[in-house]
Amino acid sequence: MPSALEKLTAGGFSVGVELPLDNDWSPAGDPARRQAGRLPGEPDLTRHGELARLADQLGFRALWVRDVPLYDPQFGDAAQVFETFSYLGYLAGVTERILLGTAAVVLPLREPVLTLKSAATVDHLSNGRLLLGVASGDRPIEYPVFGRNFEHRGEAVRKQVALLRDAGAAELPAGIKVLPRLHKPLPLLVAGLAQQTPSWVGEHMDGWLAYPGTPEDHTRRSVLWRSVAGAKPYISFLHLDLLDDANAPLQRQRFGAAVGRNGLIGELHAMREAGAGHIGLHFRRSHRPVREVMEEIAAHVLPHFHDDARIANGQPETA
Template sequence: MQLPIQSQSSLYAEPWEVEATPDDLVEIARTADRAGFAYLACCDHVAIPRRLAAAMGTTWYDPVATLAHLAAVTEHVRLMSHVAIVGLRHPLLTAKQYATLDHLSGGRLILGVGAGHVPEEFEVLGVDFARRGPVLDETIDALRAALGPDEYPEHHGKCHDFSGLGQRPRPAQRRVPLWVGGSSPAAVRRAATRGDGWLPQGDPRDKLPARIARLRRLREEAGIEEPIVVGAITEALYIGEPSWPVGRRTLHGGPDAIAESLRAYHAIGVDQIQVRFRSRGRAELSDQMQAFAAEVAPHLNP
């Protein structure tokens, strides 16, 4: 699941998150850790322009700082950037931050990356927004080198060129999983040819089969034999019958009915699902997470 509180877009944030505290964030992470969730995810935006603030908000926690903080209070749950706009930063800077996070967390990092969509962020940081796609492609290649096992990584490209520069600590994982976010044709191609996983951005169920088929076809054409983890973001969930309006698009009801609905994702080729729960406060969210883990999740895996 993606963490609440750390990003507060009006598209998905609950009203209670505005007044939530760092302690709330910690307790939610601990609940996920105890309940056996696979990963917790944190978004990435540097600054939001006024023209987008009404929809996106300006609360966007830094993913490295947030995930490092939560790494210290959890033991098992993996820590993912969903997604880091790595084209905004030099890959050696990104590698230093995320390698340290992986080292400190004992190898729990999943590096999710994406192209970004806010021109003003790129402009203020001196990065060409129009070329963000090619820049991201090369940045992924550079990060593969910089997050690999070599203390002195090497990369020679059009945007970045480095060698003979050592970085320690190295990641705890020999290969940090790199998942590509986005549902555009370019993002699907990027995931197929460069990623260990694909994170579609809220595609409706009926759109996923065609995109998954294209993803696998492009990967096969590229001659890549390693499997790719295919993800999906589910509808908002509420376990049980709510006594308050959760929205007509929220999947709610008994655990068996919810599990049956979610199993359809596996049938169309999805390997992991990212879930979000409707809630009116931290306590209700924690209850929903625990109910999902105990009563729904055991019925999802084939």
């Protein structure tokens, strides 16, 4: 049976979505947030389960969640609000096929053995769908709250990666195990460099979660990644405002673009040529309802990249 990482990059390239599936950063979304009394950066979660199930049904390859333990008004971004592993357990129960990825768990803030147990639990409950993205964290205010040392976070990452790799065998007393047992090693992906050298990351991690950028950015970054990691997957994200006009030209925005679906197809092809194996779409800047945008992408964009989407849309497998 293929691993979650093999499923992610099956066919050479795939498209997923990044939660939360709302559009609070749009001109219409921000007033709605204020009216509902939500904090800046706190998403609308009223339909989160419904939209996660829809992403699964429409054939998106992965759902990505972030790890933001504390709301900091200086950052103004609460991600998907829910605690990462608890939320992944819920998502595992309401979806069937879609992969479940973290982008990314802040390892130095977490108790290492419980992180292993949480990840193993989600992987078991989801039938092997977990993609464990990890990071060192970039919000200094969180570290004293958790009693952790910000300056030593790189060392903490290395120690926890070793523990995740051997399921705690080197740390636990003889005969002591963490259950549920992992039948396959967890796919470990790293966001950025996590305070490590490129060579360490390339040797010890299974894939790279790169920050959003243009195809030119991804070309430069993927060259570095290939030099230290060979063919291991390069993964990134795109903040998307899908315009009504299918032929609307691409307009660059911070971390992404406003574009019609035909331009989106071109942009994703360019990212694939730049070396990306997967792109997660982020919809918080969308002027249009998220459900409508997801359905349009599933009908007209995914068939260019996913064989199963071609079949679902009545197209031959060789289209």
